[in-house]
Amino acid sequence: MRHIFSGPLFLGKNLEFVEDGFVVVEDGMIVDCGRGRKNKAKRHSIIPAFINAHTHIGDYFLREKFTGMPLDKVCGKDGLKNKYLNSTGDDVVIEGMKSAIIEMMRTGTCCFSDFREGGIKGIKLLRKALSNHDGISAKIYGRPDNPDEAFLGECDGYGARSIRAEKIKRKKGKSIGIHVCETKSGELKEAMGFDPNFLVHMNCAGKEEISKVAGMDIPVVVCPRSNAYFGLKLPDIPLMLEEGILVCIGTDNAMTNSLSMISEMEFVFRWFMDKVDAIDILKMATVNPAKVFGWNCGFIEKGADANLLLLDESFLKTPNPYATVVLRLSAQKMEIMLEGKYACNC
Ligand SMILES: [Zn+2]
Numbered sequence: 001m002r003h004i005f006s007g008p009l010f011l012g013k014n015l016e017f018v019e020d021g022f023v024v025v026e027d028g029m030i031v032d033c034g035r036g037r038k039n040k041a042k043r044h045s046i047i048p049a050f051i052n053a054h055t056h057i058g059d060y061f062l063r064e065k066f067t068g069m070p071l072d073k074v075c076g077k078d079g080l081k082n083k084y085l086n087s088t089g090d091d092v093v094i095e096g097m098k099s100a101i102i103e104m105m106r107t108g109t110c111c112f113s114d115f116r117e118g119g120i121k122g123i124k125l126l127r128k129a130l131s132n133h134d135g136i137s138a139k140i141y142g143r144p145d146n147p148d149e150a151f152l153g154e155c156d157g158y159g160a161r162s163i164r165a166e167k168i169k170r171k172k173g174k175s176i177g178i179h180v181c182e183t184k185s186g187e188l189k190e191a192m193g194f195d196p197n198f199l200v201h202m203n204c205a206g207k208e209e210i211s212k213v214a215g216m217d218i219p220v221v222v223c224p225r226s227n228a229y230f231g232l233k234l235p236d237i238p239l240m241l242e243e244g245i246l247v248c249i250g251t252d253n254a255m256t257n258s259l260s261m262i263s264e265m266e267f268v269f270r271w272f273m274d275k276v277d278a279i280d281i282l283k284m285a286t287v288n289p290a291k292v293f294g295w296n297c298g299f300i301e302k303g304a305d306a307n308l309l310l311l312d313e314s315f316l317k318t319p320n321p322y323a324t325v326v327l328r329l330s331a332q333k334m335e336i337m338l339e340g341k342y343a344c345n346c
Contacts, residue, residue: 001340002026005308006041008316009033010048013287013299015279017321021046025306028340033300045316047325049110049307049336050261051289051298053221054177054200054250056115057129058085058122060103061096062255071183071230074256077161081255085117090125097129100254101136107260108329110307110338111137111295113221113250115159115177115200119145123154135307135338139293141177157197163190170195177221181205183232188212198292200250203227203235210236214243219292222284225267226252237268238275248289249281261285265326278322306340 003025011018011033023046024032059081066074066081074080085093104112116122123142130138141159142151147167152158157175160168162182170176175197180187182201188209191199198219202210213220222235240247249264251257257264265281290298297305311334318324336343 003306003337003340004038004041005044005046005310006038007044007046007313008321009046009300010282010321011035012301015048015282015287015299015322017316019317021300023300023306023308025308025337025340028306030300030302030304030306033302042310043313044310044335045313046300047108047309047311047316047329048286048298048300049309049338050108050285051248051293051295052104052109052112052250052259052261052285053248053289053292054115054223054252055100055112055254055259056117056252057097057100057112057254057259058093058114058117058126059096060100060254061088061092065255071232074230075253081253082117094125094129096254097126098132100259101129101133103259105133105136105336105338105343107258107262108309108334108336109259109261110135110297110305110336111139111289111293112259113139113141113177113289113293115141115143116155117143119143119149120151120154121145123151135341135343137295141175160194163187163194168194181209182227185209192216198248201227201235202240204233205236207236207239210239210243210245214240214245217246219246219248219288221248221250221289221292222268223250223252223257223264224271225257225264228267229256234271237272241276241280246288246292247280247284248292249284260330262326262329266330269323269326278320278326281326282322306337308337310335310337 006022022038140155142155152171160178181204286298297307
């Protein structure tokens with residue numbers, strides 16, 4: 001099916017704002033796009049759909065179960081989350097994951113990268129939840145249920161709990177992501193020994209550690225709402241950007257945060273108001289994670305997957321359309337197109 005849209009949009013991987021542009025969608029792809037008005041097109045403001053660079057949707061069924069409790073009591077190998085994950089029926093966990101996926105789709109997310117607990121069995125539960133939802137795509141970062149479990153053949157990479165919790169092993173063609181410096185600094189050196197493809201958190205990292213990561217060209221996924229929830233230091237995003245790190249944002253544990261990238265972007269913009277530009281925040285939710293995880297979306301370009309958010313034409317017509325997206329999208333009605341099909345109208 002062919003769709004033609006025209007109106008204000010962000011064009012290409014630099015998210016260049018075009019006041020009057022067009023997008024042609026066919027067979028799930030963007031087959032043409034550019035500047036100028038198209039006849040017989042549907043008029044919209046057009047934004048690339050979001051990529052959530054870090055989730056744990058397996059714990060969605062535990063939402064608000066641990067409100068007010070500190071991180072060390074809730075997370076970690078011996079934390080309450082793990083206790084409940086191990087003692088809850090598969091159906092309950094899968095139903096929670098399905099709800100998490102719907103929450104993502106409703107808030108404009110087309111792809112997500114999930115750290116999945118529970119070894120091969122945990123990976124299979126997520127695949128089962130995903131099988132009901134065409135259009136949304138996931139990269140699954142598993143971890144072994146026991147030290148000898150050969151789980152990497154079943155997923156996209158290794159999502160390590162921490163440098164202390166497990167012996168991280170590499171497999172050819174699989175990437176590694178590690179939670180680092182979430183509650184304290186000084187973990188970087190050991191993490192680097194595993195040659196990670198990306199790091200998660202770095203909120204407690206000092207200047208020296210941030211410079212080192214920048215020098216090694218390792219992307220960082222930050223989850224500021226999660227850090228704030230647990231009363232932790234927030235990541236120094238302005239310094240990360242200044243040092244040239246490719247920064248992505250993720251919503252982290254579904255038990256403590258909604259899966260809305262709109263909320264995450266707004267939180268970052270308000271917290272760092274005069275220190276981080278809105279366009280850079282939008283990149284952290286689109287083109288940057290597309291690059292890190294290898295998705296062909298997060299940008300409006302010929303040949304990209306047609307994952308788009310369609311809003312009222314007037315929405316982006318402001319002096320700063322990037323700020324408009326990160327500050328006001330939560331209050332807008334939008335149609336969400338995933339792989340060229342209308343996924344929801346909400
Ligand atoms: Zn995490």
